Amino acid sequence: MEDSIIKFILDVGNSKIKMLAGELSNYGEKLRVLKYIEVPSRGIRKNVIENQIYLSESIADAVKEMEAATGLEVKKVILGIGGTNIYSRTKNIKLTFDEEKVITNDHITELFLTAEKELKQKAEQVLESEMYNIRVNNSGIVKNPVGLTGRELQADVHLIFVNENEVEELTEAVNRAKLEVDSIVLNPYASAKATLMEEDKTMGVALIDIGEGTTDIIIYKNNKLIYAKSLPLGGMHYVSDLEYIFSIPKSEAQEIIRQISESKDKKEFNFPVSGNKYISIGNVRKVIDARTGDLVTFIKKAIEESGFTGYLGKGIYLTGGATKLDEIFEGVKSNLGYSVKRVLPVQLAGLEDVRPEMSAAVGILLEVMEKEYNNLEKERKKKEEQENLLKTSMKLNDDKTEEKQPKVKKERFKSVKEWLSNFI
Ligand SMILES: Nc1ncnc2c1ncn2[C@@H]1O[C@H](COP(=O)(O)OP(=O)(O)OP(=O)(O)O)[C@@H](O)[C@H]1O
Ligand SMILES: [Mg+2]
Incomplete structure (x- = not known):
């Protein structure tokens, strides 16, 4: 499809390498799986890369199969990060101001950065972050403090860290297979994305992904990621x-x-x-x-x-x-x-036979395509604002001219939640 977005997902498991190609149509209204491939993984056992060369050869096998099946060239992948070196830590962080201040997004960023500074240990990298029990001036819990006024802002900040060396080693194996790593996603987070509905996350659920060498647990409550x-x-x-x-x-x-x-x-x-x-x-x-x-x-x-x-x-x-x-x-x-x-991953178009071992790969695709969709929305809104500005300044907003203007498709501006629900 012209101007569509195509992404390749790579989940390197202890027993199998899963590769998935997904396509988001040019207006973001359709997501489909072009191909799902599994090949045996070699060179990795008990979450330890024992042989980089074997592992990269297995990855290359998956790429070869993918390229033959889709006729597309695989250059970049979104890589799932699993393994047992995942650390979930939470800390209450407080910001105190000299005077009353309107809370902005910068303050939220500061809360996250302060938590990262305090919770991060050597050779770790943050993969997921969440914030809850947010209070302004010791008030009750608020959902979103931005725009409220106060002298104090506090929240429980939850960060999930992964070992940097592990990410590097896996990235190296992927690079050896002549692939670039576009971005990385935490496997348990991805599995949750593919299998849990908002209602599950709100009422509270522990999702357990049992693979060949690892069992991941990820817990949600009040629609927040609590623990992994x-x-x-x-x-x-x-x-x-x-x-x-x-x-x-x-x-x-x-x-x-x-x-x-x-x-x-x-x-x-x-x-x-x-x-x-x-x-x-x-x-x-x-x-x-x-x-x-x-x-x-x-x-x-x-x-x-x-x-x-x-x-x-x-x-x-x-x-x-x-x-x-x-x-x-x-x-x-x-x-x-x-x-x-x-539970099984959501059945996306193009993926007829969904199996429980596909959860992480499907979730990574949803995560990356949701980001792409959000970017498309932002661009569209910006364009629309510019067009409106132009119309006003040129006094072209009378009925007659409007008829000649292409109508902006209102249905495109669906919320992401609605967008995701298209596939569930
Ligand atoms: N039909 C089946 N019956 C029982 N076990 C099965 C069946 N199919 C697969 N398995 C088991 O599932 C495991 C593989 O699951 P999965 O593909 O989720 O693991 P992985 O992603 O390769 O490993 P990990 O996530 O631990 O790195 C293997 O241990 C295999 O024995
Ligand atoms: Mg797995």
């Missing part, structure tokens, strides 16, 4: 437990997980393994449940740390590839004491 944390636990740990406990090779452990995910109603079943042995499904389930116990402990602890125990009206939502295993889902569900449900 990652744990090095995912599908691979279930496989390695089976390997270790039953002394079987990895391939057999993987096969058991695959079969168990397909054998829903088999209460009695024995998996044949090497050495003419059999492992009963009951024993496999015990091993799976034990690991899920760790997951449940982590989720409970994270909710406690967030300070929002008892306030998550929507409970727990699960997404990510490993949640396809019913045993994990059931295990979390029966041990958490919250309502638990599985």
Whole structure:
């Protein structure tokens, strides 16, 4: 499409590399996925890049497939940042003025910058920021203090940091695949963007994304991002437990997980393994449940740390590839004491078969395209204002001339919320 915006998304997971091409039409009214690709990822294990060359080769494989499928050249990507080095910190920050002042956006920026100075540790970078419990002069909580007058402004500022070295290492692997990194997005934030509705975020929800090597938790309440944390636990740990406990090779452990995910109603079943042995499904389930116990402990602890125990009206939502295993889902569900449900990313046009492992990639696309849409809106408004100014100064705003002017499409000026709801 002429003048449309095309973006390529890259989510480098421990098991798979996901690449997605999305297109926003020239007026921003349509968003569609051009292609979604998954290739096995090599050179990364337990969130550690063990071999830069292998990893960049896997990324290059995805690029090759993408280019062949779309006929487009991939030069830049928006990169998802995951891993376990995510730190969520909150601090109450207060600005005191010598005299009464009208609160401006500059004061808000100052609150964020002060928080960053106080909370940031060496070699960290802020990826997400949020502000809540905002008060002017010790008043009640206000939603937006801009325009109010006072001598004191305070808020709880929440910042999510990532390790700079990790971002650099991943960027290097991407660069080696001859790609430029346009911008980066926090994976758990992206997963939330793809799966949560405003109502979920308002009533309170913890979204858990269980992948191959990581489980991410991200908590929302009152439509604010409250907390995020990652744990090095995912599908691979279930496989390695089976390997270790039953002394079987990895391939057999993987096969058991695959079969168990397909054998829903088999209460009695024995998996044949090497050495003419059999492992009963009951024993496999015990091993799976034990690991899920760790997951449940982590989720409970994270909710406690967030300070929002008892306030998550929507409970727990699960997404990510490993949640396809019913045993994990059931295990979390029966041990958490919250309502638990599985969620998929929003079904965008062009993406027929949505799966839980796509959440991060879809969310990154939504995040970047929302920004593009906002930019289009700003430009349009500016243009419209200029045109109006010109009309007034040239006294052209009489009925006759107006008929000749192209009418500005009112529906284009939809709020972003409405815009996003087009895809949900
Ligand atoms: N049908 C299935 N049944 C059970 N498990 C599955 C199924 N499909 C995928 N998985 C598991 O999901 C995991 C992969 O999920 P996902 O693609 O979300 O991870 P990733 O993004 O590569 O990893 P991470 O986010 O941890 O870096 C693997 O551990 C895999 O075993
Ligand atoms: Mg992932």
